[in-house]
Amino acid sequence: MPSLSDGGSVLCFETKERSSSFRGAEGFGEREREIEGFCGIVLKFVIVSMLTIDPSKKNSFQRCIEDGDLVIVYERHDNMKAVKVKKGSELQNRFGVFKHSDWIGKPLGSKVLSNKGGFVYILAPTPELWTCVLSHRTQILYIADISFVISYLEIIPGCLVLESGTGSGSLTTSLARAVAPSGHVHTFDFHEQRAGLARDDFERNGLGSLVTVAVRDIQGEGFPDEFQGTVDSVFLDLPQPWLAIPSAGRMLKQDGVLCSFSPCIEQVQRSCEVLRSDFTDIRTFEVLLRTYEIQEGWIQSATEGNESYRITTHTRRKRQCISSEGNGENTEKASVTSTVMVRPSQEARGHTGYLTFARLICH
Amino acid sequence: MASLSLSFPLYSALDLSERRRQPPAARGLRSGSCPIFAVNREVLIPLEKPIGYTGADPYKISSTSDPLMAGELFGGHQSPSVNPRVTWEGCSVLLDINDGDRLVFARLSPAANLKIGDKKCSLRPLIGCPFGSQFRVEMGPNGPYLERCIHRPTLAANDMAVREKGNEQVESESKDNRALVDNNTAQSLSCEDIDAMRRDGATGNEIVEALIANSSTFGMKTVFSQEKYKRKKQKKYAPKVLLRRPFTRSICEAYFKKYPTRIGFLRIDALSLLLSLANISAYSDVLLVDMVGGLLTGAVAERLGGTGYICNTYFGGTSYPLDIARIFNFSSEFDSRIVQAPFSFLCSAENHDEEDRKLHESDQSSGIQSITKKDSLTKCDTSTGSTLVQEEQPLQNDNSSLDEELGNTKETLSSGHEGLHENNASINYKSVNPRKQASSDAIKMWREKGFNSLIVAAPELEVDDIVKKLLPLLSYSAPFAIYHQYLQPLATCMHTLQTSKMAIGLQISEPWLREYQVLPSRSHPQMQMSGFGGYILSGTRICNNSEACNGNQ
Numbered sequence: 078m079p080s081l082s083d084g085g086s087v088l089c090f091e092t093k094e095r096s097s098s099f100r101g102a103e104g105f106g107e108r109e110r111e112i113e114g115f116c117g118i119v120l121k122f123v124i125v126s127m128l129t130i131d132p133s134k135k136n137s138f139q140r141c142i143e144d145g146d147l148v149i150v151y152e153r154h155d156n157m158k159a160v161k162v163k164k165g166s167e168l169q170n171r172f173g174v175f176k177h178s179d180w181i182g183k184p185l186g187s188k189v190l191s192n193k194g195g196f197v198y199i200l201a202p203t204p205e206l207w208t209c210v211l212s213h214r215t216q217i218l219y220i221a222d223i224s225f226v227i228s229y230l231e232i233i234p235g236c237l238v239l240e241s242g243t244g245s246g247s248l249t250t251s252l253a254r255a256v257a258p259s260g261h262v263h264t265f266d267f268h269e270q271r272a273g274l275a276r277d278d279f280e281r282n283g284l285g286s287l288v289t290v291a292v293r294d295i296q297g298e299g300f301p302d303e304f305q306g307t308v309d310s311v312f313l314d315l316p317q318p319w320l321a322i323p324s325a326g327r328m329l330k331q332d333g334v335l336c337s338f339s340p341c342i343e344q345v346q347r348s349c350e351v352l353r354s355d356f357t358d359i360r361t362f363e364v365l366l367r368t369y370e371i372q373e374g375w376i377q378s379a380t381e382g383n384e385s386y387r388i389t390t391h392t393r394r395k396r397q398c399i400s401s402e403g404n405g406e407n408t409e410k411a412s413v414t415s416t417v418m419v420r421p422s423q424e425a426r427g428h429t430g431y432l433t434f435a436r437l438i439c440h
Numbered sequence: 441m442a443s444l445s446l447s448f449p450l451y452s453a454l455d456l457s458e459r460r461r462q463p464p465a466a467r468g469l470r471s472g473s474c475p476i477f478a479v480n481r482e483v484l485i486p487l488e489k490p491i492g493y494t495g496a497d498p499y500k501i502s503s504t505s506d507p508l509m510a511g512e513l514f515g516g517h518q519s520p521s522v523n524p525r526v527t528w529e530g531c532s533v534l535l536d537i538n539d540g541d542r543l544v545f546a547r548l549s550p551a552a553n554l555k556i557g558d559k560k561c562s563l564r565p566l567i568g569c570p571f572g573s574q575f576r577v578e579m580g581p582n583g584p585y586l587e588r589c590i591h592r593p594t595l596a597a598n599d600m601a602v603r604e605k606g607n608e609q610v611e612s613e614s615k616d617n618r619a620l621v622d623n624n625t626a627q628s629l630s631c632e633d634i635d636a637m638r639r640d641g642a643t644g645n646e647i648v649e650a651l652i653a654n655s656s657t658f659g660m661k662t663v664f665s666q667e668k669y670k671r672k673k674q675k676k677y678a679p680k681v682l683l684r685r686p687f688t689r690s691i692c693e694a695y696f697k698k699y700p701t702r703i704g705f706l707r708i709d710a711l712s713l714l715l716s717l718a719n720i721s722a723y724s725d726v727l728l729v730d731m732v733g734g735l736l737t738g739a740v741a742e743r744l745g746g747t748g749y750i751c752n753t754y755f756g757g758t759s760y761p762l763d764i765a766r767i768f769n770f771s772s773e774f775d776s777r778i779v780q781a782p783f784s785f786l787c788s789a790e791n792h793d794e795e796d797r798k799l800h801e802s803d804q805s806s807g808i809q810s811i812t813k814k815d816s817l818t819k820c821d822t823s824t825g826s827t828l829v830q831e832e833q834p835l836q837n838d839n840s841s842l843d844e845e846l847g848n849t850k851e852t853l854s855s856g857h858e859g860l861h862e863n864n865a866s867i868n869y870k871s872v873n874p875r876k877q878a879s880s881d882a883i884k885m886w887r888e889k890g891f892n893s894l895i896v897a898a899p900e901l902e903v904d905d906i907v908k909k910l911l912p913l914l915s916y917s918a919p920f921a922i923y924h925q926y927l928q929p930l931a932t933c934m935h936t937l938q939t940s941k942m943a944i945g946l947q948i949s950e951p952w953l954r955e956y957q958v959l960p961s962r963s964h965p966q967m968q969m970s971g972f973g974g975y976i977l978s979g980t981r982i983c984n985n986s987e988a989c990n991g992n993q
């Protein structure tokens with residue numbers, strides 16, 4: 078039995094690391110009972126939470142890193158990692174060895190040093206950061222699609238939402254944030270292991286009270302009848318969504334919104350054909366993000382004897398060197414001005430999938 | 441419970457039917473208000489075009505309906521605080537006329553009227569109907585009225601058959617339009633004939649059927665052209681009104697389509713990104729700079745669901761208009777959670793009371809808020825101030841008086857705002873007042889704890905400077921998102937934040953949204969798309985204070 082010591086940090090979950098590998102359905106049953114038994118305590122003592130379910134625990138200047146917290150270790154925007162803070166543990170990366178005990182008591186958002194003087198930042202988890210660090214057990218949805226889906230499905234606190242499949246839980250995490258504190262997300266995947274791992278993730282992230290994961294073949298069996306006519310929004314990310322659409326329609330309240338995400342236009346085509354019988358306002362979108370990078374540079378004006386127009390860019394570090402040594406140079410060449418320049422990033426995502434939305438016809 | 445006894449007629453609102461025709465440059469820039477943009481000579485805003493409603497699915501119309509039954513059928517009135525799906529008296533709605541041709545925000549009351557074409561219809565039949573219901577203008581003995589159309593699955597099946605016929609036809613196209621000559625002789629019904637039918641009490645649909653029967657070319661058209669013809673005639677002779685929920689999605693799209701300048705060209709996908717990137721979630725205390733008319737405030741409040749707080753801050757003496765936030769159907773507990781404070785109050789602790797007094801005075805002189813109202817609002821702030829640290833505590837006892845006051849407030853507040861609403865006096869009941877001053881308790885708390893999120897949508901301000909000022913108000917590790925119509929100010933801002941080491945995870949992104957037509961064998965991107973949805977700079981505030989984070993410098 079877990080104890081209440083250690084500041085009462087997420088007692089139930091802490092004892093079971095996800096790394097303890099997958100257990101069969103039996104194991105989960107056991108685990109659920111355990112969690113159920115501690116439900117009241119869990120709600121009261123969750124400090125490792127991505128969301129502020131308990132308003133007194135919300136982030137503030139005073140909120141410091143505590144033993145048991147789930148944090149995001151930030152190296153660069155494209156290099157982050159989720160870490161559970163544990164006294165006595167260490168994090169090792171190319172910058173050296175970081176002792177967790179050095180982190181405890183510092184504010185979230187602090188820069189922490191390794192034994193070699195390297196540094197990382199320790200951040201509070203958010204659904205956006207989670208999408209960057211989660212383990213990809215499937216293809217996942219990213220921020221552009223996720224944010225659009227939440228708005229277009231009209232998900233607000235208190236909503237009841239159905240999702241299938243759960244996959245890696247990237248979208249589910251944002252759905253949970255949107256329905257909190259009083260709504261609920263029921264998410265279904267027919268892959269038992271994935272469902273289990275996703276459930277573990279939600280619990281570790283403090284979303285256990287907002288999300289229920291179930292193993293079910295949604296294309297074959299549809300959603301459970303108990304939800305009939307009670308659901309505000311349904312999200313489908315399935316290979317043959319048209320098989321699940323009739324069931325989704327039965328679950329929705331009138332005027333409730335459905336969204337189906339499909340990478341291929343042929344899937345969209347078939348889905349739309351089925352949607353037309355019970356849905357209206359059927360709209361298909363593609364959402365992408367283009368990112369930009371900035372550079373500070375010196376643009377030389379094309380003066381006499383200087384036929385070509387030159388742009389010199391520097392990384393920030395270089396620029397600092399130059400400004401400390403190169404004052405003379407700058408005064409010498411008065412025609413050189415420093416500008417912040419911006420251009421689209423080299424790499425961009427070209428396609429993720431089509432988002433098809435539809436509203437249940439109001440009879 | 442929202443069935444209210446309102447004694448005065450309400451019809452509000454904001455009719456978005458006429459899109460301002462302006463050259464794009466003029467729409468983007470209000471002259472003189474944004475000096476920073478002067479550096480952007482080479483930066484052009486791509487031409488903005490409205491996203492059309494797809495119309496991919498024509499609405500079905502049946503001739504039987506009984507609007508009076510609707511209330512019973514769907515459980516009658518519901519409490520507006522639990523995400524209501526049925527309208528009530530005093531409820532704010534978006535009326536979508538003929539598939540988005542005209543969009544009108546209105547407040548339902550028995551006395552409210554809507555003019556469609558040359559016919560004035562009462563909005564009374566809309567009260568107690570589920571959102572998503574559709575109405576058609578019909579002629580009755582007492583003049584035109586709105587009749588609810590009940591969708592029937594059988595009709596949907598019929599429609600399906602049309603689709604399938606169309607599908608087959610595309611696969612083995614037997615008809616084409618080569619023989620159609622446009623010489624205005626195809627229609628043998630004259631205007632007089634149609635008027636005569638009307639006088640005889642023909643329904644709109646009967647007229648449409650007659651027009652089809654009397655068109656010599658209709659039979660020669662392809663199935664798709666026939667559908668298009670029918671839809672065009674229905675719009676004219678049997679206009680329909682769709683009852684939509686005023687949600688962030690519909691409000692943002694309506695404004696983006698009809699008045700994009702009022703929301704700084706903030707497209708729904710960009711707005712959605714702001715909300716996600718700033719981690720807007722229940723119980724958050726959110727700092728906003730909303731210069732997009734209150735759309736941002738409403739969208740954030742919707743996500744907070746009556747928990748947490750929104751503090752709108754502003755620079756200089758006058759706060760920004762937030763009228764769009766009043767279109768949302770927020771219950772009264774939301775209202776106490778939306779406040780504003782001038783930036784100077786948020787950052788300086790000491791002479792707050794002094795400044796407060798000055799503000800009172802200046803408000804009085806500029807006529808923005810009357811002193812009596814101000815006092816009463818301060819009172820209500822104090823009461824919410826005490827709930828700040830506790831669970832939410834509905835202010836039920838003084839609700840009624842509060843609403844009344846807000847009604848008055850509204851009249852005074854929006855009178856100066858460029859005629860955004862046709863009839864200011866009519867918008868009041870149950871709409872939030874987003875322009876109450878934050879209590880000093882709340883400000884003190886925010887100064888101690890910091891805000892959990894920051895969103896800036898100030899398309900006309902120099903963001904670099906204000907972001908530098910606002911970031912210190914955010915608690916450590918809190919995310920923020922800045923919206924701008926132009927790229928360069930964000931690039932400069934990003935550079936400033938990088939060099940000052942105030943934030944990490946900095947990223948500038950530009951959302952891109954394309955809608956598709958999906959029809960059997962006829963799927964393709966829509967011909968028109970919005971070429972411009974603005975830019976977003978996002979990041980996370982870090983603790984760069986050597987004392988708090990000892991040893992990191």
Ligand SMILES: C[S@@+](CC[C@H](N)C(=O)[O-])C[C@H]1O[C@@H](n2cnc3c(N)ncnc32)[C@H](O)[C@@H]1O
Pocket residue numbers: 215216217218241242243244245246247248249265266267268271293294295296297314315316
């Ligand atoms: C691409 S993933 C979903 C990713 C998810 N949206 C995310 O953001 O992480 C698709 C999931 O659907 C599940 N799936 C496929 N067919 C299914 C079915 N018939 N019933 C339930 N789940 C199914 C797969 O196991 C897979 O995990």
